[in-house]
Amino acid sequence: MGRGDGSGRIVSAVGADDAGAGILHVDMDAFYASVEVLHDPSLRGLPLIIGAPDGRSVVSSASYEARRYGVRSAMPVSQALRLCPTARIVPPDFTRYRDVSQQVMAIFEQVTPLVEPLSIDEAFLDVRGVRRLWGSPAEIGAMIRVRVQEEVGITCSVGAAATKHVAKMASTMAKPDGLLVVAEADTLAFLADKPVRAMWGVGPKTAETLESRGIRLIRDLRTTPESALERAVGPALAARLSDLAVGRDPRGVEPSRVEKSVGHEETFEVDVSDAEVLHSELTRLADRVAVRLRRAGWEAGTVAIKIRFSDFTTLSRSQTLPEPTSVGQRIGEVARGLFAAIERRDPVRLVGVRAEKLRDAGGALGLWDDDADWRRVEDALDSAQAKFGTGTVTRARHLGARAGRGAPQHPRAHGLD
């Protein structure tokens, strides 16, 4: 696989066999770090860590210069700094990342209407129908890399294959700034000697389970009896892995995907035991969720909360509502009720509120409701701060200040959500 430090770059020749490789996976290289360099060219060539400089934050992205020191995404920032003490810490600016993401996605949509964004920095493209317009998949992949570089100013890596799974693996191997084409006829050979943990959907736990049974390479999956695989990872995952191992992946590129839930969660800078502080935080998160629901024209059928205690054990509780709602007060009421029913009273590290089972409420509501909700967010912060001082309840303000925005503003003012 492509090595995390960027030293494993691959670029397939333009004339490479690309028969049947009609699905492209395009992935931006070290996206957040690249966008920060675009914004401030003096950062070019420096080891960069994108993440909040607080004690409890983790690395959101790192430049390849930082990755050479062993810095990786999701690593605590404190640990990353020990590995690379000279790294520059840059707080993330999601508004900026969204803007650049839109420019890149616009290029993809000029190439083919069949674009499935997978996250802010990657997408699948089905290019089988645009061959006459733009050429073979390898040519289209090469063209996209040039256009993204010239028109946006960052680099990306492209995998081209017959299925989404293989295209995704190919782009990962090609990184950074590479292109890897796997012709349909080469799929089985391509997969055979790759480790199971390189598969999309196999994380550390599943990999450990498989490896403990001697299943280390994808070819090992092909010779493992289905019943043994089922016992190890359950029937659904067993069936999927068996298919993927022989290059079968029926998933098509789906341009329109519907969100199934929206939520917010926040980790306190210091663990909190005070029930009133926790209640005001649940209220604030519920209001943020409600604002998003109404702006999208949705109602929630279920409200869920997530509580993480100081020892990192995590509980979730949820409740289906008699009537779907997008009202912050109602969501907050349910969230606080769910929290009250939890008996454990250890210090809390994180709280979260999520709206699930979304349904269309018949159009987004107007400015008045958003403003009323946001005023309630402000009021809750003010009253909590008056009561408890400038502790954890002011975290929203810290976040705003860290991102260079000062005190909290109306969501629309800085593109929040």
Added chain:
DNA sequence: TCTGGGGTCCTCGGGCAC
């Protein structure tokens, strides 16, 4: 060493209806 935030999907167990 000490673990973010926003999501999706799957499994498992309990309750309930038939």
Added chain:
DNA sequence: TCTGGTGCCCGAGGACCC
């Protein structure tokens, strides 16, 4: 009326992705 089997829904938790 009671019991067991089956299927479905719901809630909780885990794994995974970026």
